[in-house]
Amino acid sequence: MTEENKTSSNFIKNIVDADNESGKFDNRVHTRFPPEPNGYLHVGHAKSICLNFGLADEYGGKTNLRFDDTNPTKEETEYVEAIKADIKWLGFEWDNLFFASDYFDQLHAWAIRLIKEGKAYVDELSADEMREYRGTLTQPGKNSPYRDRPVAESLDLFERMTNGEFPDGAMVLRAKIDMASPNFNFRDPVMYRILHAHHHRTGDKWCVYPMYDWAHGQSDSLEGVTHSICTLEFENNRPLYDWFIENLDIYAPQQIEFARLNLSYMMTSKRKLKQLVDTGVVNGWDDPRMPTLSGMRRRGFTPRSIRNFCDTIGVARANSVVEYAMLEHALRDDLNQIAPRAFAVLDPVKVVITNYPEGKVEEIEVDTYPQDKENSETHVVPFSREIYIERADFMEVPVPKYRRLIPGREVRLMRAYLVTATDVVKDEDGNITEVHCTYDPETFGGNAVDGRKVKGTLHWVSAQHAVPVEVRSYEHLFTAENPSDAPEGGSGELDWTANVRDNSLTVTTAYVEPDLANAKAGDVYQFQRNGYYVADPDSEPGKPVFNRTIGLRDTWAKK
RNA sequence: UGCGGUGUCGCCAAGUGGUAAGGCAGCGGACUUUGAAUCCGCCAUUCAUAGGUUCGAAUCCUAUCACCGCAGCCA
Numbered sequence: 330m331t332e333e334n335k336t337s338s339n340f341i342k343n344i345v346d347a348d349n350e351s352g353k354f355d356n357r358v359h360t361r362f363p364p365e366p367n368g369y370l371h372v373g374h375a376k377s378i379c380l381n382f383g384l385a386d387e388y389g390g391k392t393n394l395r396f397d398d399t400n401p402t403k404e405e406t407e408y409v410e411a412i413k414a415d416i417k418w419l420g421f422e423w424d425n426l427f428f429a430s431d432y433f434d435q436l437h438a439w440a441i442r443l444i445k446e447g448k449a450y451v452d453e454l455s456a457d458e459m460r461e462y463r464g465t466l467t468q469p470g471k472n473s474p475y476r477d478r479p480v481a482e483s484l485d486l487f488e489r490m491t492n493g494e495f496p497d498g499a500m501v502l503r504a505k506i507d508m509a510s511p512n513f514n515f516r517d518p519v520m521y522r523i524l525h526a527h528h529h530r531t532g533d534k535w536c537v538y539p540m541y542d543w544a545h546g547q548s549d550s551l552e553g554v555t556h557s558i559c560t561l562e563f564e565n566n567r568p569l570y571d572w573f574i575e576n577l578d579i580y581a582p583q584q585i586e587f588a589r590l591n592l593s594y595m596m597t598s599k600r601k602l603k604q605l606v607d608t609g610v611v612n613g614w615d616d617p618r619m620p621t622l623s624g625m626r627r628r629g630f631t632p633r634s635i636r637n638f639c640d641t642i643g644v645a646r647a648n649s650v651v652e653y654a655m656l657e658h659a660l661r662d663d664l665n666q667i668a669p670r671a672f673a674v675l676d677p678v679k680v681v682i683t684n685y686p687e688g689k690v691e692e693i694e695v696d697t698y699p700q701d702k703e704n705s706e707t708h709v710v711p712f713s714r715e716i717y718i719e720r721a722d723f724m725e726v727p728v729p730k731y732r733r734l735i736p737g738r739e740v741r742l743m744r745a746y747l748v749t750a751t752d753v754v755k756d757e758d759g760n761i762t763e764v765h766c767t768y769d770p771e772t773f774g775g776n777a778v779d780g781r782k783v784k785g786t787l788h789w790v791s792a793q794h795a796v797p798v799e800v801r802s803y804e805h806l807f808t809a810e811n812p813s814d815a816p817e818g819g820s821g822e823l824d825w826t827a828n829v830r831d832n833s834l835t836v837t838t839a840y841v842e843p844d845l846a847n848a849k850a851g852d853v854y855q856f857q858r859n860g861y862y863v864a865d866p867d868s869e870p871g872k873p874v875f876n877r878t879i880g881l882r883d884t885w886a887k888k
Numbered sequence: 889u890g891c892g893g894u895g896u897c898g899c900c901a902a903g904u905g906g907u908a909a910g911g912c913a914g915c916g917g918a919c920u921u922u923g924a925a926u927c928c929g930c931c932a933u934u935c936a937u938a939g940g941u942u943c944g945a946a947u948c949c950u951a952u953c954a955c956c957g958c959a960g961c962c963a
Binding site for chain 2: 468513521540568643657733788
């Protein structure tokens with residue numbers, strides 16, 4: 330894909346440039362995006378996707394999509410399909426589609442080779458015992474009593490593990506490296522564990538499954554990946570991956586770690602997001618409040634806005650938290666360019682134009698894309714004697730610098746007429762129920778023949794023609810800038826759920842121009858002077874439901 | 889406490905010995921039939937701190953401090 334703005338320099342590109350200079354990989358650039366199919370993709374993954382696919386795109390290389398499906402107890406086909414759909418939606422195409430499970434046979438054969446070479450052994454220590462033997466941060470570990478058992482015995486046991494002769498947890502296959510290493514990953518890491526579980530692709534073929542550490546590096550190697558980009562927490566694992574590659578004497582990719590994305594007010598932990606879904610805090614993975622790609626899509630984010638966002642935040646090795654405002658900027662920037670404009674009144678107050686003929690209806694032609702000089706498309710909005718305007722657009726007693734409608738002041742009804750407020754009608758509680766105005770018939774279109782100016786321009790909707798629609802508005806799912814920064818819960822663990830906002834969804838009725846009644850799921854609009862909205866999949870023919878994607882910038886309200 | 893990392897404007901982030909890019913946010917102002925968009929201007933004598941090397945240091949050296957990650961048969 331070719332994007333208008335290429336990202337600026339970053340340390341990964343510097344590495345690739347240097348590698349191309351030295352010919353390290355024969356000028357090949359081959360990346361991969363390796364999700365585990367145990368949940369839906371979120372913004373954090375978008376950063377990784379844009380990085381991997383973007384790098385290959387920029388250097389004329391390739392990118393594989395590889396599902397790291399080494400743990401059958403957590404992974405499901407539903408997730409692989411959703412992940413594929415999200416990547417495509419973002420606008421990327423993988424060159425090859427692989428699964429770590431494609432390599433189960435090869436990995437198994439390699440494991441046997443390592444056993445034969447005395448570099449791996451079957452250990453019968455229990456999980457608890459293994460933890461004790463592993464040592465601590467300051468103390469070296471101890472060798473397992475099974476560490477030096479005969480090769481033939483390990484071979485036999487591993488074969489029987491594979492055949493399913495032992496129950497889960499009875500024994501594991503471990504690499505024989507160094508129990509005293511300051512790097513824990515070298516303290517005889519587990520390569521295989523027994524899992525009598527059904528795998529989403531290999532079915533019941535296997536009773537032993539490779540650990541991620543034993544599968545990942547070799548998968549990259551097998552695929553000819555050049556730059557294996559992953560997040561910071563795998564930095565300590567890199568020496569282990571290199572050890573496996575070296576001892577297997579196979580092609581060596583270069584792993585590069587970068588800092589994962591953290592966004593203020595957003596939770597980017599698959600585990601915790603799954604909890605929100607499972608406990609019903611949100612209505613599924615694609616709830617518009619979720620930071621998942623499917624949730625953002627439903628909320629009205631565009632693929633381009635997310636890609637642009639990823640480009641502007643950059644890539645580095647320092648942990649950081651990006652302000653939500655950055656994402657908002659990217660969103661508004663794209664939506665502003667593409668969204669058709671429409672009239673919609675979110676919180677109505679009736680306006681009666683007393684000198685406008687009763688029963689008369691005029692068709693007002695308005696630009697659908699006023700922001701786009703190249704697009705002259707227009708549509709028609711009916712105008713009549715009684716209309717709705719926003720409650721906030723009229724004030725009986727104005728605040729300073731208020732430039733909207735007040736008694737005696739003339740303002741413009743967008744693309745229609747200039748009107749002047751004359752009276753206010755209230756109910757017994759003093760609430761304004763109607764505003765009476767007069768209009769100047771000579772101002773059709775919104776301009777006075779004598780050239781007089783008005784300070785305010787309001788959007789409106791004809792009362793008898795307006796269509797009531799459901800509007801869903803959202804606030805951050807979390808009240809804390811850092812959702813994980815939580816008070817301690819009962820179990821001694823941090824109870825991040827205490828940060829979940831309990832009123833993050835608000836449902837209201839808005840009155841929209843007639844054309845919007847036919848909006849189809851996914852249609853985006855800018856409700857003039859208000860914000861961007863998208864028709865939700867819950868919409869039915871003639872009965873659209875709109876999600877508020879994001880409001881317009883409002884520098885007036887801030888003051 | 890062992891090992892591996894990271895510290896440049898409120899938030900991201902370039903910079904790789906030659907004298908601090910850019911974006912977001914913010915603040916002024918212009919324009920405006922969206923208080924939007926657009927446009928103009930302002931916004932780090934200073935790069936965690938302290939020393940040192942050098943004609944010259946955010947970049948090299950030394951020490952210190954702070955923060956992150958690693959002790960799953962998770963990834």
